[in-house]
Amino acid sequence: MMQRSTLPMRDTFGRLLAELGKTNKDLVVITADVGNSTRAMYFRETFPDRYFNVGISEQDMVNFAAGLAAAGFKPLVVNFAMFLMRAWEQIRNSIARMNLDVKLAVTHSGYSDSGDGSSHQALEDIALMRTLPNMKIIIPADSADVKRTLPVVVNELRGPLYYRMGRDYTPVITEGLDYDFKLGKGYVLKDGEDLTIMGAGVVLYDALKAAEELEKMGISTAVINLLSIKPIDEDLIEYYARKTGRIITIEEHSIYGGIGSAVAEVVVKRYPVPMRFIGATTFGRSARSERDLLDFYGINSKSIINAALELVK
Amino acid sequence: MEGGGHDGTPISIEELNKLKSIAERARKNVVRMLFYDQTIHVGSSLSSIEILTTLLFKYIREGKDPINRDWLILSKGHAAPALYALLVEKGYISEDELWKIQDISGLLQGHPETFIPGIDMSTGSLGQGLSFGVGVAQGIKMRGGNGRVFVIMGDGEQDEGEIWEAMTHAVARKVDNLIAFIEMNGFQLDAATSEVKPKDFLPDVWRAVGWKVLSCDGHDFISLINTIDEALKAKAPVVIFAKTRRGMGFKAIENTVNQRASPDDAKKYLTNA
Numbered sequence: 226m227m228q229r230s231t232l233p234m235r236d237t238f239g240r241l242l243a244e245l246g247k248t249n250k251d252l253v254v255i256t257a258d259v260g261n262s263t264r265a266m267y268f269r270e271t272f273p274d275r276y277f278n279v280g281i282s283e284q285d286m287v288n289f290a291a292g293l294a295a296a297g298f299k300p301l302v303v304n305f306a307m308f309l310m311r312a313w314e315q316i317r318n319s320i321a322r323m324n325l326d327v328k329l330a331v332t333h334s335g336y337s338d339s340g341d342g343s344s345h346q347a348l349e350d351i352a353l354m355r356t357l358p359n360m361k362i363i364i365p366a367d368s369a370d371v372k373r374t375l376p377v378v379v380n381e382l383r384g385p386l387y388y389r390m391g392r393d394y395t396p397v398i399t400e401g402l403d404y405d406f407k408l409g410k411g412y413v414l415k416d417g418e419d420l421t422i423m424g425a426g427v428v429l430y431d432a433l434k435a436a437e438e439l440e441k442m443g444i445s446t447a448v449i450n451l452l453s454i455k456p457i458d459e460d461l462i463e464y465y466a467r468k469t470g471r472i473i474t475i476e477e478h479s480i481y482g483g484i485g486s487a488v489a490e491v492v493v494k495r496y497p498v499p500m501r502f503i504g505a506t507t508f509g510r511s512a513r514s515e516r517d518l519l520d521f522y523g524i525n526s527k528s529i530i531n532a533a534l535e536l537v538k
Numbered sequence: 539m540e541g542g543g544h545d546g547t548p549i550s551i552e553e554l555n556k557l558k559s560i561a562e563r564a565r566k567n568v569v570r571m572l573f574y575d576q577t578i579h580v581g582s583s584l585s586s587i588e589i590l591t592t593l594l595f596k597y598i599r600e601g602k603d604p605i606n607r608d609w610l611i612l613s614k615g616h617a618a619p620a621l622y623a624l625l626v627e628k629g630y631i632s633e634d635e636l637w638k639i640q641d642i643s644g645l646l647q648g649h650p651e652t653f654i655p656g657i658d659m660s661t662g663s664l665g666q667g668l669s670f671g672v673g674v675a676q677g678i679k680m681r682g683g684n685g686r687v688f689v690i691m692g693d694g695e696q697d698e699g700e701i702w703e704a705m706t707h708a709v710a711r712k713v714d715n716l717i718a719f720i721e722m723n724g725f726q727l728d729a730a731t732s733e734v735k736p737k738d739f740l741p742d743v744w745r746a747v748g749w750k751v752l753s754c755d756g757h758d759f760i761s762l763i764n765t766i767d768e769a770l771k772a773k774a775p776v777v778i779f780a781k782t783r784r785g786m787g788f789k790a791i792e793n794t795v796n797q798r799a800s801p802d803d804a805k806k807y808l809t810n811a
Contacts, residue, residue: 274680280710285669285703292673295659297604297681300673315700318663319670323652 237368239264287315306334306347335477336518337391342511352482364425417447435529480504501532564623583620605683613667615649630656665698675713694726709748756780
């Protein structure tokens, strides 16, 4: 499988957001001095009066957005995943507790801010958001996923929502697939009989790559794009637990409390099968590319294949 | 800086007496809550009674339209019992609810929640109300509404870093429909503010940042009204440093670090009052 490239997810996001602002007059965008890096700048260029850079003040950013929501606007907060977590308590105590219609869109999640190193790499954010009542979590896999989810997120879904993206590394995963996004629904990227790989985000590229290799070894492997992590597609997870009897999860996040944990909660409740978890177990470090970090920490197709062989033997 | 800025209609004796009697009933009801729950923050609540009474019964314009009504944000959420007692006076909640405060069967939580009638923001974690208030005030201005936003904070609360973020942000946004109160009662949770971290420099800081800074006696209605009238004319966000006493009027704990008193103390106070 060739790794094709498209526009990085953050660019697709930023341009689409500016488009959505044309019809959604209540949409306001708030950031804490990372408008250029997150590509919120496209919205600023189109709608300067509905764009707020609050300065390097993440806590204030979150509660300011909460106030705008209370006054009747539809705020979308845009920030680096890591530094939004600085305001986790504000997200918890204001946005989630009052169930306000504030969307939190992040870029630079996972290892995607490769060069800046561990201070900038958010590997705990899914766990922190998942535990919040009222919070929804959407993780697009690539630019095509951004295009099918963002309009629904901005125009149709109400209440607190965490939208997780990376920086530049955006392999093509879901381009051309016929799928209409619905909150709480995942979708099948590839069907299979012996094993299912489940995950979300750019690492699904490695899931597909591993599935292709495993097919050559005679192991029929399904790949699921969960996409909606909260609520999660319990029926789809159960269906593939029953159908294939083995599950591997992959995520660009800590395996403690992240996507693998979310899947395991469903599997244990609905239909227990053996599982393996691929993801981070400690802090990251600097590298020249996100790809180098995924390989360095073993969040890649090789690890999936090893785990698959262990499960199938 | 007390006085000045009368809006031309001095308060009548009748109105003054009305405010006084409302505040007195609310004060007694806060103390009365001690018969039912001894863990509420009585000291901080009694510090806020006159400020809340003045705002709720003289200034706050109610309504359903979020941009054409006034907002009251109790950022020092631990003074919730005072707000609840005054929401009873306003008719938002029944007096019986007060006696079920913090009880599993009751409506009233230890800190404000928006599911309680009359509450504009869920608070309880300090330092968050001002940012929220800046957001509401900005939203009102964007839509051309006439709503005003009142935020009430404590002096101990000023330790929070988010206050700095919001204080500087309000000036950048030029939200002149925002009035913040800081109750200078001289105590925070563990000890006197002077022992924990000095607060005397605060008015200078707010002024330097670009706020219009006023001060008043936070238990004196005339001082409060004169100062709020002046604040409402300002073309900048206004902060009012209100000198108050923790536990005001309740001798068992007045002007001490103590938040709580026994039902016996409450009984003594209510009998003598």
